[in-house]
Amino acid sequence: MRNLPGTAFSVKIYQRHIIGIILYMNHAGIYCPVLVGGPIGGSSAKPYRGVMLVLKSTVDDEFLTEQGIISGSKLLKVNGEDICDILDWEYYASSDELILLFESIDGEMIELEIEPDDLIELELEFEQERVKVCRNQCVFCFIYQLPKGLRRALYVKDEDYRLSFRYGNYITLTNLTEADFERIERQRLSPLYISVHTTNEPLRSEMLGRDDIPELAPQISRLVDAGIELHTQIVLCPGINDGDELERTIIDLKQYHPGVGSVAVVPVGLTTHRDRLPKLDPVTPEIAARVLDRIDSISNANLRDIGTRFVYPADEFFILADRPIPEAEYYGDFPQVENGVGMVRQLLDSEPAEDIEFDPAVRITVCTGTLIENILSSVLAEKWRDVRGLSWEIIPVRNILLGESVTVSALLSGGDIEAALKQSNQKSDIVIVPPDSLNDDGLFLDDMTLADLESEFGMRFVEAEYSPAATLVKLKMEYGL
Numbered sequence: 131m132r133n134l135p136g137t138a139f140s141v142k143i144y145q146r147h148i149i150g151i152i153l154y155m156n157h158a159g160i161y162c163p164v165l166v167g168g169p170i171g172g173s174s175a176k177p178y179r180g181v182m183l184v185l186k187s188t189v190d191d192e193f194l195t196e197q198g199i200i201s202g203s204k205l206l207k208v209n210g211e212d213i214c215d216i217l218d219w220e221y222y223a224s225s226d227e228l229i230l231l232f233e234s235i236d237g238e239m240i241e242l243e244i245e246p247d248d249l250i251e252l253e254l255e256f257e258q259e260r261v262k263v264c265r266n267q268c269v270f271c272f273i274y275q276l277p278k279g280l281r282r283a284l285y286v287k288d289e290d291y292r293l294s295f296r297y298g299n300y301i302t303l304t305n306l307t308e309a310d311f312e313r314i315e316r317q318r319l320s321p322l323y324i325s326v327h328t329t330n331e332p333l334r335s336e337m338l339g340r341d342d343i344p345e346l347a348p349q350i351s352r353l354v355d356a357g358i359e360l361h362t363q364i365v366l367c368p369g370i371n372d373g374d375e376l377e378r379t380i381i382d383l384k385q386y387h388p389g390v391g392s393v394a395v396v397p398v399g400l401t402t403h404r405d406r407l408p409k410l411d412p413v414t415p416e417i418a419a420r421v422l423d424r425i426d427s428i429s430n431a432n433l434r435d436i437g438t439r440f441v442y443p444a445d446e447f448f449i450l451a452d453r454p455i456p457e458a459e460y461y462g463d464f465p466q467v468e469n470g471v472g473m474v475r476q477l478l479d480s481e482p483a484e485d486i487e488f489d490p491a492v493r494i495t496v497c498t499g500t501l502i503e504n505i506l507s508s509v510l511a512e513k514w515r516d517v518r519g520l521s522w523e524i525i526p527v528r529n530i531l532l533g534e535s536v537t538v539s540a541l542l543s544g545g546d547i548e549a550a551l552k553q554s555n556q557k558s559d560i561v562i563v564p565p566d567s568l569n570d571d572g573l574f575l576d577d578m579t580l581a582d583l584e585s586e587f588g589m590r591f592v593e594a595e596y597s598p599a600a601t602l603v604k605l606k607m608e609y610g611l
Contacts, residue, residue, distance in 0.1 A: 183213055186257040197242060198234045205256075206239075207231040215259050217292055221317045262305060264289035267339025269408040270365055275401040277531065281577055295319040298468055300363055303350075304343045314358060321359035321391070324350070328364070328371045329382040337371065347382075354389030361465055363394040368411040372421060380428055380441050387436055394466040395425060396444040402533030412535060418450035442466055445474040446538075449501055470538075474502070476596075477509055483599040488519035492611055495558040496594070497547050499539035500526045513598040520602075525554050531576060539564035544578025551587060560611075561591045562601065568593055 183205040194200070205213050208222040209229050228244040264287035273287050291310060293299040300323045313319070326346065328334045335341050353360060362383055366372050371379070376395070383390050397413035404410075413421070422443055429439035439462065448455050458464075458479055461472040498506050503526040514520060527550040529536040531543040547563060561583070572579050580591040592609065595601045605611045 183215065183219060183259075184257045185255065187255040197232075198236075198238060198240055199232050199242070200235065202235040203240075204233040205230060206233055215292065216256065217295070217317065217319070219256075261288050261293060262290040263287055264302075264305075265340070266302060266304060266343075269337055269339060269370075270367055270398045270400075270410060272399055272401075274407055275399075275403050275532075277401075277403050280575060281573075284575070291319065291322060294322045294324075298323050300325040300469075302338060302343075303346065304338065304340070306344075306349070311352065314353065315356040318357065320357065321361055322353065324360050324362045326362045326364055326379060326383065326393075328375055329379045330371075330375060333371065333375065337367070350383075350386055350390065354386050358389075360386070360390045361392050361394070362390055363396060363466070363469060365398055366395050366413065366421060367398045368413060368417050370410075372417070373424070376421070377424060377428060380425075384432065384436070384440060387438075387440060392438075392465040393441040394444065394469045394471045395421065395441065395447075396469060396471075397446050397450075400533075400535055402535065413447070413450060415450050415452065418447045419453070422447050422451055422453060438462055442471045444470045445472070446470065446501065449474075449505070455505075473596075474505060477505075477598075480509075480513065480597045481599050482513045482515070483517050483602050486517045486520075486599075486602050486606065488517070488606075488611055491519035491521065492560060492605075493558040494520065494522040494560045494562060495551070495554075495556050495589075496522060496524045496562045497527050497542070497550065498524060498564055499537050499542060500528060500534075501537035502539060510598055514602070517602060523556065523558075525550050525556065540566040541575065542567050543576040544574035544583060545576050547574075548578070548583060548586060551583075558589055560605065560609075561587070561589050562594045563591060565594045565596050 185199070185201055185203045185205065187201050205219070207213060207230070208219065209225055209227060211218070211222045213219055213222065230242040230244075232240040232242065234240055266287075266289070271287070273285055276284060288299060289301050289305050290299070291301055291303075291306065291314060294301045295314075302325045314322070326334075327337050329346060331345060334346065335343055350360065364371065364376065364379060366376065380393055383393055397418070398410060400410060400412050411417075425441055425443050429441050432438060432440040439460065442461060442465075445455065455474045455478060458472075458475055461467070461475060464472045464476070467473050467476065496506070496510065503524060507524050510522065510524070514522065527539075527542050527546050528534050529542060530546050530549060532541060542564060547561075551561065563580070568574060568580070572581075580593070583589075583591045590609070592601075592605065595604055
């Protein structure tokens with residue numbers, strides 16, 4: 131899962147060259163876009179005509195203000211090319227010659243030319259863009275399984291190739307227009323991340339909940355032929371796309387290698403909020419073991435045939451089946467680590483904390499999801515072994531908000547952590563909460579904050595880094611401990 135996309139960019143131009151791009155992110159939590167709204171362009175063959183970037187702020191830039199370009203002005207063109215979003219801006223603004231066409235808030239057209247010898251610096255911050263939303267009705271969609279009453283942004287599904295390129299969001303390719311394909315090819319938006327699930331077209335229509343989706347194979351062929359690298363995923367639903375269907379899908383995708391660089395197989399996530407949704411079976415330890423055996427056979431053959439395993443099961447399969455996490459060599463260059471494939475191995479191989487001492491001594495409580503509890507306990511015992519003045523304990527947190535079948539740490543709510551701490555009655559100086567359990571507004575899924583928990587318990591709460599050593603460095607550097 132990914133906590134993605136951004137709300138605004140600050141872009142600097144100096145001597146006609148972009149020297150810095152800063153992305154301010156405001157992710158909602160689960161597969162969520164930045165703005166509730168319809169797709170840009172719909173089904174039109176020219177979806178971006180008339181779309182522009184509206185300046186949210188010019189950061190009080192005196193030069194821009196003198197030209198009549200202030201907040202609310204619109205950037206229409208760069209070097210004569212229509213600008214519809216940040217990707218267009220970055221693509222065309224990389225040119226040696228920059229001619230910017232603005233429309234002021236009074237409707238006046240203002241052309242700004244950046245000359246080669248101009249020693250100026252412009253700071254532009256754009257308003258957030260609308261994203262293309264998903265029209266599929268996937269039988270396993272996690273958004274449909276959320277409880278009622280959460281913040282609105284959590285219920286929005288994105289299906290936007292721009293977010294796939296920029297942040298690694300997975301898309302199904304079901305809403306791409308001809309103009310979208312042409313833009314991807316022209317601007318070489320690579321890599322992209324594609325949710326395949328199955329290459330059996332009737333079954334794919336069934337899983338995506340639509341009978342009007344375009345055929346997948348020609349889309350993949352077109353993108354690969356254009357030099358666009360693809361990474362794919364299969365959400366494995368027992369009894370639907372596992373077994374022979376899984377093997378068929380992997381073999382079908384293998385023919386596009388190296389254009390298709392990898393396939394991740396991830397277990398379907400099921401909450402307790404599935405009223406009136408299709409019946410799906412969870413991935414049990416027995417099923418996880420069978421999936422690993424099947425993938426192992428295929429990936430070993432791939433290793434001989436094409437020099438890479440190509441298909442990688444998510445870490446959760448190994449944990450469920452009680453099998454060792456593979457060594458780093460298994461994952462190659464870790465192409466799907468942000469999809470939960472190889473993340474545990476990176477944790478296991480992280481550097482131990484060295485030359486760290488807490489004086490006065492501190493007591494730390496580490497909150498984690500139930501899936502990773504045992505592994506994390508072993509890792510911390512090793513990585514924090516030589517830290518002086520530190521005592522710690524782990525508290526496994528049951529997911530009350532989504533149901534105990536949801537065991538990953540990033541989907542714990544503030545209320546879940548609160549309940550676990552009250553039950554444990556543990557008193558510490560610091561409580562560590564899992565990385566990515568908060569969005570960039572500092573909100574858990576249920577809108578609780580670290581400050582809420584600190585007020586309740588009278589202890590300091592800190593979001594962990596992915597590395598145990600880095601977490602302690604954060605405590606020392608940011609909190610002066």
